[in-house]
Amino acid sequence: MKRLLLTTAATLSVSAAFTLSAQAESLTLCWAAWDPANALVELSKDFEAASGHTMNFEFVPWPNFADRMLNELNSGGKLCDLMIGDSQWIGGAAESGHYVKLNDFFDANAITMDAFVPATVTGYSEWPKNTPNYWSLPAFGDVVGWTYRKDWFERPEIAAEFKEKYGRDLVAPATFAELRDIAEFFQGREIDGKTVYGASIYTERGSEGITMGAMDVLYSFGFKYENPEKPYEMEGFVNSPGAVAGLEFYKSLYDCCTLPGSSNAYMGEGIDAYKSGQVALQMNFAFTWPGFEVDPNVGGGKTGYLVNPAGPDGERFAQLGGQGISVVAYSEKQDAALEYIKWFAQPDVQAKWWSMGGFSCLRAVVEDPSFASSQPYAQTFLDSMAIVKDFWAEPAYATLLQDTQKRFHDYVVAGTGTAQEALDGLVADWTVTFEDEGKL
């Protein structure tokens, strides 16, 4: 029946589709509670004006976002008509039928996935990965990168002292080793009468923080989730010597160069630490960048943006963030919800989305010649999006993630065991989970 509805809606022309859902619906869109969501509320006013539907929003703070929304989906809840769900949910949502498959809808409305940045299509829309089965439209591109205090880097006395100590100029680091040197250099330094620290990195235990942070580093050190030739074979890939070195590096960064009390830090804590002028370098998702540009303390050219540095062998990857927008299969207003996606996919809406601080994934927007100069961080964002990798998007992702959280936090923050033990343990945990799932 659902299928039939979809095809019906699809075969009709746009105007007809509008008349089909002629009565004004009240749609609820679910997303995380963060800055981009507030911008989307503003943006959506155009949709309300154009379609006559009204938009409601349910925004859940990041630490509870996955719990709450997956709960909602698993229980077949009707709270959300549209869901901007995290990239890792796609496997579970597709296999359990929580999301409406969008292929037919895309075809009928001439929406093509080629129009979007390839990494976002793979990351947010496809399941199984690298197959043309689409469950969402890339909505918000995001990636882990770094910000640094350009104004501090440019101070002659600081620059001179750095050069004397390390024999090179104090510029944005190109490798992780350089990054740690710089963080070490700033750690405990007195700047404008305040003690400042090297870096703020992700260490949060409860949801996904430390995994996102550590993986962001591990990828460039040679960590792989599985044997590319043989799915789910993890021994020697997850715990490869490179991966071990990467995790050791992350711990050394935590131990030497982070601000005191940052044992449970994620995006919000990173923002606070950076804005209050406590750190020279900050790891964070790109969504935080527009906020720094307008901040009285660190905005107005004081902040530089940095693509994830390279690992010891020159490999360079970054952790993917961001989400696609999907229609919830339990919604009774799927037509209106699809209308929203159709509206959202339009190039001029996407352009406005970018101007309001939403990281558009539409190539027409990001490949526009004026894009790179539109914001100081625009080029960094683009470069970062070209090198992304993502965590497991398996249906069992939550279990895999919690195992990782524990192993990484125990080693990096609490200092128990060695990196080798942590990653060996992780292989064991993941193996059990995949066995339970019947994939191994």
Add this chain to the structure above:
Amino acid sequence: MSGSITEPSSRQKTVAGTLVILYAIITILPLVWIMMTGFKTGPDSISYPPKVFFQPSLEGYVNLFTSRTRATPEQLATLPAPANFADELARDRGMIITGPSKFGERFLNSVIIGFGSTFLSIFLGTLAAYAFSRFKIPLKDDLLFFILSTRMMPPIAVAIPIFLMYRSLGLSDTHLGMILLYTAVNISLAVWLLKGFIDEIPREYEEAALIDGYSRFQAFVKVVLPQAATGIASTAIFCLIFAWNEYAFAVLLTSGTAQTAPPFIPTIIGVGGKDWPAVAAGATIFLLPIMIFTILLRKHLLRGITFGAVRK
């Protein structure tokens, strides 16, 4: 020496008084700090070292009740003049108010679920307590112990099936579901406390009423209830406080529609990072009623706190 020999000397009193007052001040300091933070600006709240003296601002309260989005100076320039002080405050920070926040709704949920479950616990609890107090019930002690023992269960231990049960009954994330749940948790306290209060009402009153031709039910309503009014009121306060403060079930079983304030307040975030003044403002509004209740009803506190095991 004056007074009885057990009366402490005035020197003893001074020393004891000083120590207690000192402890009270230290213990109350965090609460005062929360209230102060509610009136700070964002930068003041996270300034280091912390600020004791600051220019008070209503920013926290404005942020608590609104959601905002960032706007460029050009956008701001095109807007009409701010409609009220909240608008003005937001614009000073380079933001525009896009609508009300969820706080009002969450607070209302706390009120509905808190009072709903309190009413129901007291209603059912009074009936059961009266029966336990006045009638011969087979296995009375076992039943009473059973009622008490339900309180020992870690909420998380029954949370899984309750979660599954609520999901299939459609009670998940509803006011009714939470009211029933909190009633079930509170009823053990209500029965035990109320039984204590009713035990203290002399049976003679009812017997007199029965002789006067009242039915048992009428005697209960017209004689016992008025006598137990104080006990009922203080029991109600305790049920209310529990329901008001409960977190574990609320965080697991509620989301969009029936979420109460305790899971909501810690997750209030502002535009870009945690907004401590807004969190503090929310906490103040949420904690204040209970503080006032506590101060007003201090005489009746003890019994409720100790589950009626200690009678004053």
Add this chain to the structure above:
Amino acid sequence: MTDTIPASRPIRRRIRALSDRSIAWLFVAPTIFLLLAVNIFPLIWTIRLSFTDFRANRPNREVEWVGLENYRRILTDPDIWNTMQVTAHFLVWTIALQVLIGFTLAWLINRKFRGNDLWTTLIVLPMMLSPAVVGNFWTFFYQPQIGLFNYVVSFFSGVDPSSFTMIGSVTLAPWAIIIVDTWMWSPFVMLICLAGLRSIPDYIYEAAEIDRASKWRQFWTITVPMVLPFLMLAVLFRGIENFKMFDLVVQLTGGGPGSTTELASINLKREAFEKWRTGYSSAFAVILFVTVFGLASIYVKALNKVKDR
């Protein structure tokens, strides 16, 4: 309350005719029914689930009986033993500190200085407030650079406030949660002890005074034994509550750093609602319930003995 009298005459007559026995059952039944539905039925369900490999987030997956496998996995899991250790450490220290502080405060307040009523009320405030909301704020107080706690400690001891981090360090984090719990709940022990102290009739002290017993001796032979049953009751309540402890610590440390403050119920929540290992976590829930119930029963027996003495 008068609206519980049905308005219509016939019903009223029928109620009048009800025997005491039926009234008794009519009054008790709703309570029992509610408790059966919301407490006992779920408990039985938990027990049933504990023998399966059910996952609540995968409703379509086939559920298998695994017998005692979940229990075996739990009892041989070093992580579980770690959470039990953490819970025990938390329990022992919070109770010890709260008994000490609570009893001392009660003893001081019982000196009946002027205005003791007001100050008692102020001391009681923390325990009446929402642990989740207040606990969340303590993370703010514990921030090394911006938090109140470190500055207060620094004010009294001269240590640099940003030289230590309460919830970030493996050694201090267990104390960070103990401090907040003690702050919240010492007043509880205090109130119960106060009731105990006030229940001691003056004539006992007067008699001791006549026997020329020293104040010190009076304290140990009269005050302590008379208050002991009350104190033990307080310990029972705190023990049960802290065994279940969830909200405060979740907000404070979330179990971290690493797993240093991961109490049993936090671990349980993680297994049940984040990893969604429903069967496994049900088994853990059963083990926890049996433990708390067993310990409490033994304790109540001891308490009754002390009372009877």
